[in-house]
Amino acid sequence: xxxxPTGLAYFLEVARTGSVSEAxxxxxxxxxxxxxxxxxxEASIGVALFVRHPRGMLPTEAGxxxxxxLRRTEAESAALLGELRSGRARQARTLTVACSExxxxxxxxxxxxxxxxxxxxxxxxxxxxxxxxxxxxxLEGSADVAVTYATGPQRGIRVESAVVVPVYAxxxxxxxxxxxxxxxxADLCExxxxxxxxxxxxxxxLDIAVRVEERTVNGVLVCGELAPQYEFVxxxxxxxxxGGLGDPREDAAxxxxxxxxxxxxxxRKREAQVQTMAGRSLPPALSRFAAVLTTLxxxxxx
Numbered sequence: 001x002x003x004x005p006t007g008l009a010y011f012l013e014v015a016r017t018g019s020v021s022e023a024x025x026x027x028x029x030x031x032x033x034x035x036x037x038x039x040x041x042e043a044s045i046g047v048a049l050f051v052r053h054p055r056g057m058l059p060t061e062a063g064x065x066x067x068x069x070l071r072r073t074e075a076e077s078a079a080l081l082g083e084l085r086s087g088r089a090r091q092a093r094t095l096t097v098a099c100s101e102x103x104x105x106x107x108x109x110x111x112x113x114x115x116x117x118x119x120x121x122x123x124x125x126x127x128x129x130x131x132x133x134x135x136x137x138x139l140e141g142s143a144d145v146a147v148t149y150a151t152g153p154q155r156g157i158r159v160e161s162a163v164v165v166p167v168y169a170x171x172x173x174x175x176x177x178x179x180x181x182x183x184x185x186a187d188l189c190e191x192x193x194x195x196x197x198x199x200x201x202x203x204x205x206l207d208i209a210v211r212v213e214e215r216t217v218n219g220v221l222v223c224g225e226l227a228p229q230y231e232f233v234x235x236x237x238x239x240x241x242x243g244g245l246g247d248p249r250e251d252a253a254x255x256x257x258x259x260x261x262x263x264x265x266x267x268r269k270r271e272a273q274v275q276t277m278a279g280r281s282l283p284p285a286l287s288r289f290a291a292v293l294t295t296l297x298x299x300x301x302x
Contacts, residue, residue, distance in 0.1 A: 007037040008070055011049060014038060015067045016140065018056040068156050072280045074141045093285050096125040098134040098143035101226055102243050103272070103297075108147055111292045122285050131201055138275050144286050146275040147293055149201045149243070160274040161294035166244040167202065167267040168259040170233050177239065178258035185264050189215045192238035197224030201270050202241055209266040233257050243272070245297075272297050 004012065013023035014034065024031040042049050049063035059067055099108050104126065112124050127134075127143065131150070137143035139156045150162075169188060171177045177187065189210070195217065196203035210217055220238050223229055229240040234256050241262065252259050274293045276282060282290065 004070065004073065007041040010034045010037045011041055011063075011066065012070050012074070014050070014057055015059050015063065018058065020057065068279065071139065071141045071156070072277055093121060093283075094123045094125055095145070095286055095289055096127065096137075096143045097145055097147065098127045098129055098137045099147040100131045100134055100149060101128055102149075102245060103147040104128045105226065105245075107245050107296050108293070111289070111296050114296075115289050115292050119285065119288070122289070130199070135275060138277055141277065144276070145290055145293065146273075147297065148273060148275065149270050150273050150275075151201055151204070151270050154275070156278050157275045158278040158280075160276055160290045161297055162271040162273045163298050164268050164270070165272045167205075167262045167264075168242055168244045169239050169262055170230065170242055170255075170257045170259055171239045172233055172236050173256065173258055175239070175258065177260055180260050182261040182263040185209045185213050185215060185262070188239070188241075188262065189217050192218050192220040194221040194223060194229045194232050194238055194240040195219040196241065197222060200224060202243065205266050205270055206241065209264050212266065230255055230257065243270075245272070 010023065010027070013027055014020055017023045017026065020031050020034050024034050038049065047062045048060050049066060050057040051060055097108060108126065116122060127137070131148040134143070134146040134148040135150070135154050135157060138146045169177065169183050177183060221232055226242065232238065233240050274290055274297055276290060
């Protein structure tokens with residue numbers, strides 16, 4: 001259920017899809033009806049909201065400002081409807097969380113469990129997606145909060161918390177590197193390594209560090225998921241890299257591997273962030289949950 005006027009709802013869908021025809025299909029209305037509403041909206045505001053291209057429509061600077069406003073409005077409307085329905089039908093308030101895989105292993109589930117101890121009326125939807133997708137979902141309002149990695153500012157995003165998380169090499173128990181306190185990039189390059197998939201922030205930073213030091217990695221596996229990398233390491237296939245969320249010593253005991261800190265300034269360019277939509281007035285439940293996430297993300301990383 002949308003609370004937006006028709007013209008604004010049509011504008012939002014065209015901005016989302018980049019196409020009048022795709023927006024019409026999604027809304028099950030005629031393309032001509034959407035075009036008329038967009039033209040009427042632009043005339044009433046007095047500025048162009050889209051740049052028309054043969055392959056689609058892109059918001060202008062004014063269109064992006066309106067888009068940000070409408071996304072906040074949509075998110076707040078959805079929260080309001082949820083509160084109204086909860087009060088009337090006694091349904092649980094549901095918070096939607098988007099996070100990248102590293103946060104889904106411990107931090108986010110721990111935060112959910114801790115939060116529900118005091119707020120049993122709150123339920124959660126957890127979507128494990130790539131880092132950019134997690135941010136996009138918050139920006140577009142399909143997620144209430146994201147927990148993900150970022151290497152710079154994100155348009156339309158409010159960062160509730162940001163902390164630099166150390167990077168560790170995971171190595172098999174008994175491996176020569178397991179007794180080391182820390183490793184350099186040169187040390188990593190001397191061993192077979194399971195690489196994160198291209199596009200993942202840890203892979204991007206490793207590639208930069210290797211170029212800066214004019215080294216070559218011995219990549220023997222490329223994988224975007226953590227579970228196969230852990231099993232590969234446990235079976236002696238090589239080493240791998242992970243962000244050091246939580247206590248590595250606790251992780252080592254449960255995962256059957258050793259964690260060794262990777263000491264390189266390039267890896268300190270990546271932040272673990274708790275993200276919400278910029279300018280959005282957060283419902284009380286979301287504000288309190290974001291605070292719990294912040295506490296766990298900021299927990300000491302030894």
